[in-house]
Amino acid sequence: MSKIHDVAKRANVSIATVSRVLNSSDHKVSAKTAEKVRQAVEELDYRPNALARALQLNRTMTVGVIIPDISNHYYAEIVRGIQDEADKEGYNIILQNTDRSQKRIVRSINLLREKMVDGVIFSGGIINGYEPLSVLNEFRERVVVIGRHDVNFPAVMVDNISGASQAVQHLIDRGHTRIGFIGWANDSTTATDRLSGYKSALAQNRCRFDQDLVREGRLTPESGFVEAQKLLSGDKAPTAIFAANDQMAYGVINAAMEFGLKVPDDLAVVGFDDIPLSSFFVPPLTTVGVPMFSLGTSSMRALINLISGKISSRIKLHKTKLIVRKSS
Amino acid sequence: MSKIHDVAKRANVSIATVSRVLNSSDHKVSAKTAEKVRQAVEELDYRPNALARALQLNRTMTVGVIIPDISNHYYAEIVRGIQDEADKEGYNIILQNTDRSQKRIVRSINLLREKMVDGVIFSGGIINGYEPLSVLNEFRERVVVIGRHDVNFPAVMVDNISGASQAVQHLIDRGHTRIGFIGWANDSTTATDRLSGYKSALAQNRCRFDQDLVREGRLTPESGFVEAQKLLSGDKAPTAIFAANDQMAYGVINAAMEFGLKVPDDLAVVGFDDIPLSSFFVPPLTTVGVPMFSLGTSSMRALINLISGKISSRIKLHKTKLIVRKSS
C-alpha cells in the first residue's frame, strides 16, 4: 500500500505538494507539477489513508446511525435513505443495532465517540431522562433524532396523529362505529401518537371511545393475530380493526379467516406504514403510508447542515398518506 | 474531549502508563497506579481516540460490507447476522449499497480501502472478470464472499440447487407434472443454481423439461405477477408454479386470483427464501427457507478467522429447508 511519501518520491516533489494537488488546496501548484503528481498517483494506485487524514483534520466523514434492528424493514428503508443522502456528500455510516436495549444504546454511543464520528442519527428506543441522553450530549450540536419530539435534539418525524386519524376517519366514512385498535406498549411517541389519532377521530365523529376495543400488540403478525382473536371473541366484537402497523394487520386478517370472517365485508382492516408487501397481500391492505426513505434522507440532510454549521429548523414533520386498497 | 495526556496529568503518571493500563499490556503496572489511572479515566469520561489507535496499530477493527441494497430484506437479515457476530469481537461495519452497479462496486471498494477496513464481506452483483475483482484483490487474504463460488475468495453460500430440487420434488410428489418456473436473469449463480435444481428434479422424475414453462422475472411481486400471467394464459398452462423467490411467489398468487384460480387447488405455488411475511401470507406460502442470518454470522466468522490468520475452509455451504405451508 503506497503512501504519500511514495508518490512524492516518484513525482520528484515534496509530500506537501502532493497533498496540495490532492486536496485542490488554494495554495497554487504549477500545472506541470500537478500533472506529474497525478501521474504518480495513478501509477501507484495511491489512496490517501483516511485515518491519518481524519486525525489531522478532526473530521472523519462518517456518521453513526443508531437503530433498534436493521432487519426490520422500517429501519432498513430509513437507513437506505440516510446512506443515499450521505453518499452525495461523501459521508459514510457506521450502523449500530440496539434492540432498544438501554445498555446497548449507551455502548453504541460510546463506541461512536471513540470512532470520532462527525455526528449521529438516532432512531428508536428510549433516550429521555436516562443515561443515553447525557452520553448523546457529548455530540452536542451533531445529533438528529428520527421519530421523537420529546427530546432536546433536532427531530425528523412522521405526523402519526393525523395519519391515524385519517385511517379511522376512513373507516367511519365506510359506516363503521365499533372500531378496534391494536397498538403497542406506550414507551414510544409513535405508539401514543397513533393511539391519539385514533381517539381524536372517534371524538370528532361523536363515536364513543371504548377501552375494551384497544389492545397492545408487539408489532409482529403473531401478536396482531393474538390480539385480534381477543377482540373478535368478545361479545361486542368490532366490525373494523385499525392495526398500528402493517405486520399486525396481517395477523388481524389471518385471525379474521380463522373466525370465518370475510375481509373487508365482515371485518375491515387498516394498517400503518405501507411496507412493500402490503400491496400484494390478499386482500391488498389499506394502510397509512409512511415515507421512510424520506425520513432517512431528510435526517441525514439535517445532520449535514448541523455539521457544517448551518441552522435548520429543529423539527421537520413528514406527512403520511392514506392508501385505500381492498381490506376496507 | 479529553485525551490520554489529560488522564496522565490528572493521575500524575506518564501517558505510557495510561496506555498500559488501558490496554492491559503485559508490561507490569502496580495495582495502586492502575487504580489511580482508572479513576482519572472515569472522572474525565475519557475514551481513547480510535483513529489514532488504528493509525498506530494498523488495525481499525472495522470491516466493510458491500451489498446491493439494505432495504431488501434478504440483505438486511444477512447484515444483521454479520453485525451480531462482529459485535462479539469488537468489530464494526461500514455498509455500502451498490444496486449491483459496476461503478458503485468499484467506488465502494476504493472507499473501504481508504478507510483502512480490516477486511470486507461482499455479496451480490457481478465481480468476476471485471475491474472490481482486481480492486478487491487489494484486500488479499481478507475478503469473504456470500453466495458465489465462481470467484477466488472464501465463500459462504446456500445450497440453492438442492433447495430448488427439494421444492420441485415436493410438487411432483403432490402429483404435478407441468410445473412452471420463474427465475431471473442469469448473471447470478443463485439464479442459475435454482434453475438447475428445478431441471434436475424434473429429470430425476422423468418429467419432460419444457422451455415454455420457464420465465425470467425481476425478483419483485410485480414481475412475478406479470410472468405468471403469461404462464397461465398459454394453452398448456402449468398446474404448479415454482417462483425462485417469495416476492415473485406473492405476485404469482395474485395472478392466480386474477384468473379465478384457487391456490393450492387449481394452482400450487412454492417460493424460495422464506421471508418473514410468507408465513402470514394468504394462503401461507410453501417455500424453501434460506438461513440468511446464519449466512451473515458465518461469513463474519470466516472473515475474523482470515484476519487473525486462522485458516478456515474456503467454502461453507448452508443447507436450505423446505417449509410446507398452505399454498401447495
Next chain:
DNA sequence: ATGAAAGCGCTAACAC
C-alpha cells in the same frame, strides 16, 4: 511555486 517540519492522539521500543 515549492519544501521542511510541527503536530493530530495514540502505542511500543527503549531507557532508567
Next chain:
DNA sequence: GTGTTAGCGCTTTCAT
C-alpha cells in the same frame, strides 16, 4: 514499575 520518545500517514504553517 515508570517515563521519554519515535513514528503511524497525513495537513498546514512558515520559510524560502
